[in-house]
Amino acid sequence: MSAPVLANPAPLFVVFNPKSGRGTWPDTQEALRSACRQAGRPLHLLPLPRHQPLEPVIARAVQGALGEGGIVVAAGGDGTINAVAHQAVARGCAFGVLPQGTFNYFSRAHGLSASPQEAVAHLLQGRPEPVQVGLVNERTFLVNASMGFYARLLQDRESYKARYGRSRGVALLAALFTLMRGFRTWELQARWAGRTETLRTPTLFVGNNPLQFEQVGVEQGEAVEQGELAAIALEPLSRAAMLGLLVQAGLGRLDKASEVRSLSFRELEVAATQAPRGQRVRVATDGELRWMQMPLRFRVSPKPLWLVKPASLERERG
Incomplete structure (x- = not known):
């Protein structure tokens, strides 16, 4: 399977959980807005609802990224990252991470920083690379x-x-x-x-x-x-x-x-x-x-x- 083709500039569709982990979302959001404004990158922020299904919001973000040659981004802990990645894998969508959790095993295993400024910089500078995924009953x-x-x-x-x-x-x-x-x-x-x-x-x-x-x-x-x-x-x-x-x-x-x-x-x-x-x-x-x-x-x-x-x-x- 070939890598997703990104637009120039590629818009970001950020699905975020403001309650994850250490509560760093306000700092991350500010870093995102500032960096995207300076780089001329379109930014769409989609909050995950509380006590409601997450899939419709994630599906909207993935569809938007695919339609505009963009990147769907998960901002949260491993659970939020998993939920967004599940749909990104199925659709072949470019996927980014802004780690907000307590342990952040996935992001740390791939060298992604927990610092909001560094994480945003990595996202804006990076290109899609294939990463192994596990499945249990699909x-x-x-x-x-x-x-x-x-x-x-x-x-x-x-x-x-x-x-x-x-x-x-x-x-x-x-x-x-x-x-x-x-x-x-x-x-x-x-x-x-x-x-x-x-x-x-x-x-x-x-x-x-x-x-x-x-x-x-x-x-x-x-x-x-x-x-x-x-x-x-x-x-x-x-x-x-x-x-x-x-x-x-x-x-x-x-x-x-x-x-x-x-x-x-x-x-x-x-x-x-x-x-x-x-x-x-x-x-x-x-x-x-x-x-x-x-x-x-x-x-x-x-x-x-x-x-x-x-x-x-x-x-x-x-």
């Missing part, structure tokens, strides 16, 4: 997709953040709360590359972001840079052992844990052996929770995401 993920304990941890974390605010301390408190509630051990039949294996695990985590793997100390992230996805499945654990693994992950030492099973693939099918085919399971994609039917099919998307960035940028290292 839903896009840029950073990771998971089921089981990790997905429930994210659900509890969002509940705590809504009540107590966004901080790493609140995220840790939520993780401890999830751990104390206990967790289910899944029996999964996994098929990939002509192999079939039964996995007994409390969680399955599939990643498309080498930086995240580096931070927890898993070498399997190298597979992502070679055109594959990487998965982690934990052995059945007690609560105390799971707490120990969470600590090791926080210290970047998960590679030393014997309870961790990792593998890499381009396509992976996962079915629950003790549940009827078609059972629904909660899956987290880039931190956003949704219900999906089993079996889960993870694969590298045949379509890239055309990310706008200067060619000289290098990704952050863990």
